[in-house]
Amino acid sequence: MKKILVTGGAGFIGGNFVHYMVNKYPEYKIVNLDLLTYAGNLETLKNVEDKENYKFVKGDISDREFVFKLFEEEKFDIVINFAAESHVDRSVTDPGIFVQTNVLGTQVLLDASKEFKVKRYHQVSTDEVYGDLPIDRNDLFFTEETPLNPSSPYSASKTSADLLVQAYHRTYGLPTTISRCSNNYGPYHFPEKLIPLMISRALNDESLPVYGNGENVRDWLHVYDHCTAIDLIIHNGKVGDVYNVGGHNERTNLEVVKTILKSLDKPESLITYVKDRPGHDLRYAIDPTKLENELGWKPKYNFDIGIKETIQWYLDNKKWWQNIISGEYQKYYKNQYDNKQS
Template sequence: MKLLVTGGAGFIGSNFIAYMVQKYPEYEIVNVDALTYCGNADNLAVLEETARYRFVQGRIEDKSFIMDLFEKERFDIVVNFAAESHVDRSLTEPGRFLITNVLGTESLLEASRKYGVKRYHQISTDEVYGDLPLHESAMKFSEDSPICPSSPYAVSKASADLLALAYHRSFDLPVTISRCSNNYGPYQFPEKFIPLMIGRAERNQKIPIYGDGQNVRDWLYVEDHCSAIDMILHQGRCGEIYNIGGCNEYSNLQTASVILEKLQKPESLLTFVRDRSGHDRRYAINPAKIESELGWKPSYTFAEGIDATLQWYRTHQAWLEERLNGEYQAYFAATYPGL
């Protein structure tokens, strides 16, 4: 079996490749990544000596590059993680999100159709559903919830999903889609909430909290996301969408308190800043379909996942330090002025 994984130098993609290499010793994996500001081929440096893993630098929206690669490699499975993934950046540069997330997906779907891949899997997000009211805890997103994206990022992901479904319907391409809630774990770029908190708390720096801090996210440890994708690839039905979530709903303030307590840092580091424009209030996934159809269940509780994450960042200080320099400084200053 030969897999193309795109965006495998990013957070979830690199965890997924490590997971698959270990679990399927007979699979060959090619990782295509543009190495944007958040991509880092060294995340998979441990696989350098592994002959059945290869890294190729390139952009998914570059059609001639993608077509040549498919012609040469004849992939069985394509898993598309590659994306511009940060909502805040989509508010300042929406066009970049459309190019990578929509046109990049179209380029991969075209190549998958032309070269007859056996499965195309699109990595999507719960953000395509928009948000839920804060105090209606019984309301959760199921696969047939309406698509109602709030941010340019979410619009680009929803568009890619619809395109993938159209390729299934129009061309019989064997497509599956997964929509996961917020991930956390090793190798997550520190612009995202949990590693941002860890990095700043450990340096005794002020930690920005958007608005009133009551926005709720449904957290899933990244390895549990990887196991769900694995199950969908091997047992999922084509043309289907599978929601993935761990039913770990916490407000941003609650998450912040858990991390500060574990790091033994004061809550006074938390600093309320002007809310993100259009900020989604609450996400919550109903994972009943993937649980009942495929037998998937997360294996980490939130407390276990946070401990594993803190331990990883503790032992990978140099990795974090490198990410916090350069372009990141300008991004942080522009996003959180005065901090």
């Protein structure tokens, strides 16, 4: 029986991946390590918490003593690191926690994986490590050979983690892979991110804050397709390699917001333009050709289908996100967007 450690498995992408793996591979043991910070939510794992092949452990990936003890006890075959501070806006406000979790936490996991001879360490990264592309050049895409050029403290911390992973492979021979994905969307997405934020606020007839003129472009990847890609990479990906995972679904932020409003039959007058964020990347666009050609990956969702299913999920699961939109999150929202109208 393979034993897999999933770090950050109570978050958005990690939680979806835990669901995917627990159900697809009943013969695997999936251990979910999560610190349960503001974006971690055990309600996300309600449907799998009683499965025999699933176990939850609360802990911090940057706590070396704790992590090494866990590795010694569990003897993992595969480690998949989703655990990260991931919101760009928060990284602008408080870069330190991003370095602590995303860089130092990754180093601890790498050291433990090396010490206990893990057969595969996989780092879940982001297309933001590449920086951005010009909006007026639709022929340009991020490939695995694109130079790393991060724009924010968040993407700089993820870039640093990627470089550590590659260094541990070259220096110590640790069997590693890295995936870099475009913007994910789908079920269980924390409400501070664009799509769930706009859905939840539109349903309450509240203003929808859009940075700048809303023309920044993102390539949207359904979280299910991301899970299938990681599944392929950890089983069949070439050790030492990087794989880009993209959805071929480019939309401006404004287009996404208007799509949500139209689907919910809400007026565009709810849109409020706010002061642009510092270092706001213009365009992300991933070329996943390597993943498609080498491992046969194909996305299931195009954006038009995926966004409709996602909106419906939020309509059907109001209790999940309404429980989140309170307390610390409300304070964060007020600080981030109030009094910043342009």
